[in-house]
Amino acid sequence: MTRLTSAITGYWDDAAGAFDDEPDHGLRAAGTRAAWDRLLRAWAPAGPADVLDVGCGTGSLSSLLAAAGHRVTGVDLAPRMIERARAKLAGAGLTGRFLVGDATAPPTGDERFDLVLCRHLLWTLPDPHAALRAWVARLRPGGRLLLIEGRWGEGGPYVGGAETLPWNGGVTAGDLTAAVRPLVRDLRVEPLSGDPGLWGGPVGDERYALIAEV
Numbered sequence: 001m002t003r004l005t006s007a008i009t010g011y012w013d014d015a016a017g018a019f020d021d022e023p024d025h026g027l028r029a030a031g032t033r034a035a036w037d038r039l040l041r042a043w044a045p046a047g048p049a050d051v052l053d054v055g056c057g058t059g060s061l062s063s064l065l066a067a068a069g070h071r072v073t074g075v076d077l078a079p080r081m082i083e084r085a086r087a088k089l090a091g092a093g094l095t096g097r098f099l100v101g102d103a104t105a106p107p108t109g110d111e112r113f114d115l116v117l118c119r120h121l122l123w124t125l126p127d128p129h130a131a132l133r134a135w136v137a138r139l140r141p142g143g144r145l146l147l148i149e150g151r152w153g154e155g156g157p158y159v160g161g162a163e164t165l166p167w168n169g170g171v172t173a174g175d176l177t178a179a180v181r182p183l184v185r186d187l188r189v190e191p192l193s194g195d196p197g198l199w200g201g202p203v204g205d206e207r208y209a210l211i212a213e214v
C-alpha cells in the first residue's frame, strides 16, 4: 500500500462513525431514502442481478439494492466502513457480502457482475482510468456501469498528497464521459443537481449519474 493509499484508508476509517450523519450518506430521512431507491430501481437491471458496489462506504446504496432483491457485493478500502455496511444490512434483515479491498482491483477473483456501481469514489482514486477499465472488465456482456459522481471543488482538508489525485475535487460529466466512452458500447448522463430530495437540500455544484452499457 502506498503512503497516499494508507492515508486515505485512515481518513475513511476515522470518518466511518459519523459518515451516515450526512443526509445523502445515511439516507435516514424517508424522503431521501425513497428518492435514491426510485433512481436505483430505474437504473439497475431487471430481476435479481449481481451487483458490485465499489467504495461502498457504510453500504447505504448496497442496502437499497439488496432490498430490491439484488445480490450485492460491496468493496471498500476502510475496514470500519465495511464493518458498518455489514451491520447495516444485517440490522435490516438483508443479505450482502462486504469485502475490504481496493476498488481498482476488487478482491472478487474472476467473478462477473451485471451492474458495477460507484458513488462519490472516483475523485479519491490515484488512478481512476485504471479503475474504470477494471470495472468494465468485471461486467458480463450486456452489463451496466453506474457512476454517480460530481464536481464539487476542493472542499475541506483531506489527506496529504490529495492534490496529486487526478480528479481531486470531483470530475465533470464531460471529462468522465470522455474517459468512459472508449470503454463501452453506449452511455448517457442524467443530471442530479436539480433534485434537492437526493441531497437533503439544494446543491449548487455539478452532480450526475453516468449510466453505461458494455
Ligand SMILES: C[S@@+](CC[C@H](N)C(=O)[O-])C[C@H]1O[C@@H](n2cnc3c(N)ncnc32)[C@H](O)[C@@H]1O
Pocket (backbone or CB within 6 Å): 008, 009, 012, 013, 024, 025, 054, 055, 056, 057, 058, 059, 060, 061, 075, 076, 077, 078, 081, 101, 102, 103, 104, 118, 119, 120, 121, 124, 125
Ligand atoms: C465519499 S465515500 C462514498 C461511500 C459510498 N459510495 C456512498 O456513496 O455512500 C468514499 C468511500 O470510498 C472509499 N474508498 C476510498 N478509496 C478507495 C479505494 N481505493 N478502494 C475502495 N474504496 C475506497 C472510502 O473508504 C469511502 O468509504
